[in-house]
Amino acid sequence: MSHPQDRSLREQARLVADGTLAPADLLAVTLERIDERNGALRAVIETFPGQAEKALARAPRGPLHGVPLTVKDMFSLPWRGYHNGTRHELGPRVASGPVRRLLDAGAVVVGVDNQHELGMGTTGVFSPHGAAANPWNVSHCAGGSSGGSAAGVAGRLVAGAIGSDSGGSTRLPAGWCGVVGLKLSYRSLPYDGYTGVNSTLSAPGAFARDSDDTRLLAEALLARELPSADASSLTVGVAEDPYWQDIDPEVDVACRAALQLMALPVRDVEIAYAALGGPAGALRAGAELGGAAPEQVVRELQPVTRGLLQYVAMQPARRLVKADRVRARLRRELKAAFASCDLLAWPTNPAPAPPIAAPVLQLPSGHAPADGPNIRQATLANLAGVPAISLPVGMHSSGLPIGLQLLAPWGHEARLLDAVAHFEAASAHRWATTAPAIG
Amino acid sequence: MEPSYGELARAALTLQGIAFAEEDLAVLELVALALDPGLRALDEADLGELPLESDLDPSRAPGEA
Numbered sequence: 001m002s003h004p005q006d007r008s009l010r011e012q013a014r015l016v017a018d019g020t021l022a023p024a025d026l027l028a029v030t031l032e033r034i035d036e037r038n039g040a041l042r043a044v045i046e047t048f049p050g051q052a053e054k055a056l057a058r059a060p061r062g063p064l065h066g067v068p069l070t071v072k073d074m075f076s077l078p079w080r081g082y083h084n085g086t087r088h089e090l091g092p093r094v095a096s097g098p099v100r101r102l103l104d105a106g107a108v109v110v111g112v113d114n115q116h117e118l119g120m121g122t123t124g125v126f127s128p129h130g131a132a133a134n135p136w137n138v139s140h141c142a143g144g145s146s147g148g149s150a151a152g153v154a155g156r157l158v159a160g161a162i163g164s165d166s167g168g169s170t171r172l173p174a175g176w177c178g179v180v181g182l183k184l185s186y187r188s189l190p191y192d193g194y195t196g197v198n199s200t201l202s203a204p205g206a207f208a209r210d211s212d213d214t215r216l217l218a219e220a221l222l223a224r225e226l227p228s229a230d231a232s233s234l235t236v237g238v239a240e241d242p243y244w245q246d247i248d249p250e251v252d253v254a255c256r257a258a259l260q261l262m263a264l265p266v267r268d269v270e271i272a273y274a275a276l277g278g279p280a281g282a283l284r285a286g287a288e289l290g291g292a293a294p295e296q297v298v299r300e301l302q303p304v305t306r307g308l309l310q311y312v313a314m315q316p317a318r319r320l321v322k323a324d325r326v327r328a329r330l331r332r333e334l335k336a337a338f339a340s341c342d343l344l345a346w347p348t349n350p351a352p353a354p355p356i357a358a359p360v361l362q363l364p365s366g367h368a369p370a371d372g373p374n375i376r377q378a379t380l381a382n383l384a385g386v387p388a389i390s391l392p393v394g395m396h397s398s399g400l401p402i403g404l405q406l407l408a409p410w411g412h413e414a415r416l417l418d419a420v421a422h423f424e425a426a427s428a429h430r431w432a433t434t435a436p437a438i439g
Numbered sequence: 440m441e442p443s444y445g446e447l448a449r450a451a452l453t454l455q456g457i458a459f460a461e462e463d464l465a466v467l468e469l470v471a472l473a474l475d476p477g478l479r480a481l482d483e484a485d486l487g488e489l490p491l492e493s494d495l496d497p498s499r500a501p502g503e504a
Binding site: 185186187188200201273275276278279280282283295298299303304306307308310311313314315319322323324325326327328329331332335369371372382383384385409410 | 448451452455457458459462463466467469470471473474477478480481482484486494495496497498499500501502
């Protein structure tokens with residue numbers, strides 16, 4: 001039998017359920033796999049062999065019974081409060097709401113994933129544990145802020161992981177690492193014990209290698225079924241301005257080819273004021289993500305992260321009010337757009353993952369620090385609260401993955417998963433089954 | 440003579456009681472170079488008659504209970 005972590009999440013669950021694979025053995029080989037591969041990836045910052053064994057003994061016979069998962073450092077566990085990408089335990093030692101949902105489904109949390117410090121970046125380069133590396137080229141960024149979660153799934157350390165998304169932090173690293181990343185609808189599950197509890201932007205996210213595994217994880221998180229349906233008649237809205245502008249040419253071609261391959265009805269849509277979404281989202285995210293960090297934590301941050309916190313703290317209140325007016329307008333615009341289409345689509349990332357040593361994107365307009373262009377692509381879903389997903393749709397000539405992003409109306413996670421399944425079938429599951437060479 | 444960015448930032452941070460080190464100011468200036476243009480665009484945007492509405496609950500579509 002191939003290594004269990006080269007199998008899908010649902011296969012692991014099935015093998016455990018039918019007795020073919022002992023869950024204790026699955027746990028042991030998963031911890032071995034993390035030990036073997038994590039040195040190059042820095043995806044996982046801590047594993048819990050003892051607690052995982054105890055949790056396994058208590059795990060209910062749910063749909064994820066005995067399946068090992070990892071979670072981002074933004075979710076508290078009963079034995080470890082979240083650190084949020086710092087060296088300090090900032091959260092309470094409790095099973096956070098999203099973790100409770102996983103445990104209720106029978107999953108076993110084996111480790112905590114690396115992330116950008118305080119979640120305040122889309123590259124992952126600033127972390128006290130070193131930057132999470134992209135499994136397709138370990139000198140390149142995995143992304144952020146949930147970079148470790150994406151890298152761990154792409155590198156087949158685990159078949160599923162939980163991240164979060166305040167400005168693309170699930171979708172952006174999923175796009176760069178070539179996995180599926182689903183940002184859930186805002187407040188669609190309990191937020192206690194999660195750094196996002198006081199955020200108006202944050203939502204947990206699910207990472208897996210394909211739509212079926214992502215559906216399984218999302219069903220556990222949402223504690224409801226997400227029945228699959230035929231996606232062949234869904235209408236896709238394409239908002240050229242600004243989301244298809246200043247995009248790496250190969251990324252543009254791959255994303256348009258993916259839409260063509262899906263053969264869904266496509267229509268142009270206009271989202272007024274969308275260009276202001278980036279600054280509005282960045283301002284609010286900056287204020288929400290780091291605003292409560294204790295002074296000692298702030299002192300120990302990388303200078304750029306501390307500079308971001310100080311910059312946001314200096315902003316006049318009128319700017320936040322203006323940002324919220326933009327947000328109100330964008331929410332209305334998005335609701336209007338969904339009256340004429342079922343999904344919206346544009347590239348997840350404007351360019352493939354940059355080097356860790358120089359996290360700058362090469363765009364048609366020139367070189368740019370990654371956060372601004374990345375947040376422009378991602379923040380609309382956070383400002384509005386809708387679910388959104390990144391799916392792998394191709395490979396750049398640099399050897400790095402390309403992701404396409406889809407957005408759906410509030411609560412319609414199933415529609416996103418149906419669309420991804422539709423693409424996977426049309427592409428003969430090519431990108432969902434292609435794995436990087438590691439170890 | 441116009442104050443430098445560092446002098447302005449030092450004054451703003453001090454007035455607001457935000458802890459900083461002198462070496463933070465150069466980084467802060469770089470952050471401002473990256474983010475100021477977007478925020479200025481936000482300042483200058485004409486949003487027409489759109490009020491700051493109370494319906495900002497991101498868990499549902501605007502106007503839906």
